[in-house]
Amino acid sequence: MQLTHSHTAEFNRQSRKKSLARLGGQRFCTETLPSQLRLEWLKEVIGKEYANVDITPPNTMPLYNDMLIYPWQQDMRLSPIQSNAITLERLDQEPTEIAQDCYFAVLLTSGQYKLEQGGREVFLNGGEMSFYDATQSHRITIPEQFSKILISIPRPLLDKRLNNVGRLTATKLASASGIGAVVASMIQSTVQQLDQMTDVHFQQLSNPILDLFTLLLSENEVELSTLSRHRHFALLQIKQFIHLHIKESSLDAAAVSAGVGLSIRYINNLFYEEQTSLMRYITTQRLALTQSYLSNIIYRNLTITEVAMQCGFNNMAHFSRIFRHRYGVSPRAYRQQQLNLVR
Known part of the structure; x- marks a missing residue:
């Protein structure tokens, strides 16, 4: 009208x-x-x-x-x-x-x-x-x-x-x-x-x-x-794509958008409903992956830098800073604490 x-x-x-x-x-x-x-x-x-x-x-x-x-x-x-x-x-x-x-x-x-x-x-x-x-x-x-x-x-x-x-x-x-x-x-x-x-x-x-x-x-x-049902399935599709490619340092908003065929704005709106954003979610998933590597004796021979790079991080200063902010200690100290627990 x-x-x-x-x-x-x-x-x-x-x-x-x-x-x-x-x-x-x-x-x-x-x-x-x-x-x-x-x-x-x-x-x-x-x-x-x-x-x-x-x-x-x-x-x-x-x-x-x-x-x-x-x-x-x-x-x-x-x-x-x-x-x-x-x-x-x-x-x-x-x-x-x-x-x-x-x-x-x-x-x-x-x-x-x-x-x-x-x-x-x-x-x-x-x-x-x-x-x-x-x-x-x-x-x-x-x-x-x-x-x-x-x-x-x-x-x-x-x-x-x-x-x-x-x-x-x-x-x-x-x-x-x-x-x-x-x-x-x-x-x-x-x-x-x-x-x-x-x-x-x-x-x-x-x-x-x-x-x-x-x-x-x-x-x-x-x-x-x-x-909302469509948005729910779209969000699942996005998270599955992220989990498949989380170790790739090139995984960013543009890569996710191209991979799932949805706009960056729409994707961020989906994550906003979960009180986060696309890149914050990716960072959280990468940190969780590094946490599992650092606490597992199988990966004890990898250096901290190698762990970070295998989990998608390519800036060590940034990685160390956000890891300490999330877990309260440096990646090295966290690894030592966790490996001491399994001895």
Whole structure:
């Protein structure tokens, strides 16, 4: 569902003022401030209303951001936003405002949008939707003027409806057809008709939209479960390839990628789910192999350098450093300790 910029101009200035007053909304806009004050003001507002973030303003245009926030039932909020290019990165700290303990559904109505969270990244064009956790690290990169609609959903509202909601963040929610198209259309229509609605009617729309959005997430969760099985088998394939080639010093990310036919980015995303990375996993496996060599009397005639090289290491200083960091002693001292135990 491609939306034109004319369709995403939510309402004119006069009707916007009326809808804000009638529906209890607020407006936060940088245009009321001198340019030198806008950045810190915007960080403060976003930190209070959405999430604590670092902001990188655009180099090619002035910093401009216009946010409307309408309160909904059950502490949900609807926020049409228009802005110039901007980059937002979630700071590594606990939420300081209750408004931050939320999930955010995002419908991009014009422009382009990149969201990164949980080792995943999603690219949106106008009319497409995604979803993220405001309390977790994330990065939003928007390279040009854009408009979007955010729906703030308090954590308990979704957590009691769906399990493992965090698995769905930074994924594209299908909005071109099916239930996704219904959800996107209803959100967009609600914003376009704000100047025509009473507060009672507006409030009554929050629960149906939440129900539809939950249904959309459920549909994506089923698809993700199927995808997870594929990812599980892909990870097994990658680990098997690594174990077969672990003794080769040339085994690196590019070699693994070529060997299994998957991109380095995708492979690293798989390992991210296990709280590691591809190269960290390879190093861990090589260290485990050297540990077994050094503790086995069969290999006592090999020098430390020969053991390291047979296990895929080709930089002795690096090997000695990471071995000591992992096992607390040098490779030579470790070997002596282990061989003394078997005498």
